Amino acid sequence: TQLLEQSPQFLSIQEGENLTVYCNSSSVFSSLQWYRQEPGEGPVLLVTVVTGGEVKKLKRLTFQFGDARKDSSLHITAAQPGDTGLYLCADNSGTYKYIFGTGTRLKVLA
């Protein structure tokens, strides 16, 4: 069974700081998705990465997929309070069963 480990588990930073969170898999990703979940809501897709070494940018968010396709990182530049939430990585290994990581809970203080 594929396991997705995310780190750190919790992160509290000041507005304007930069941060990076990580997602590591026990096996090769089929493709990787990052979701963000705000309190009281369901997760919402941020990005899908498919190719090893791929880098995608979404405004202040930069997503990188490892060359070996077993790890990924999410970097946020100049964090804002609106970035607060639970960040989840997910893979379905080409099947119906999406597997989610344990999540990184981010709090950005104004």
Next chain:
Amino acid sequence: NAGVTQTPKFQVLKTGQSMTLQCAQDMNHNSMYWYRQDPGMGLRLIYYSASEGTTDKGEVPNGYNVSRLNKREFSLRLESAAPSQTSVYFCASSLAASISGANVLTFGAGSRLTVL
């Protein structure tokens, strides 16, 4: 533009009681899923339905049953609730079951269930 709608939003049960969580999507998606979310454990798949008329077990199916009533609706039933089933439950849907850049899980807002 409702997306995925779950009911109820909150529920308190006593051990041994039964209940059904309802989920409906209006996006003409083929696949639907039920997840539970517990602190420190991310989202775990309970059951999924790849298409209308089919259902299959996920990681943690014990104590649950599901029904894919039609293409829009996918319900989750707890026949005899236990305190270990206290959790937040999320329903999700996707256009297709196989992963691709275009395939996205759309989630409902969640149902918070407490079993005393």
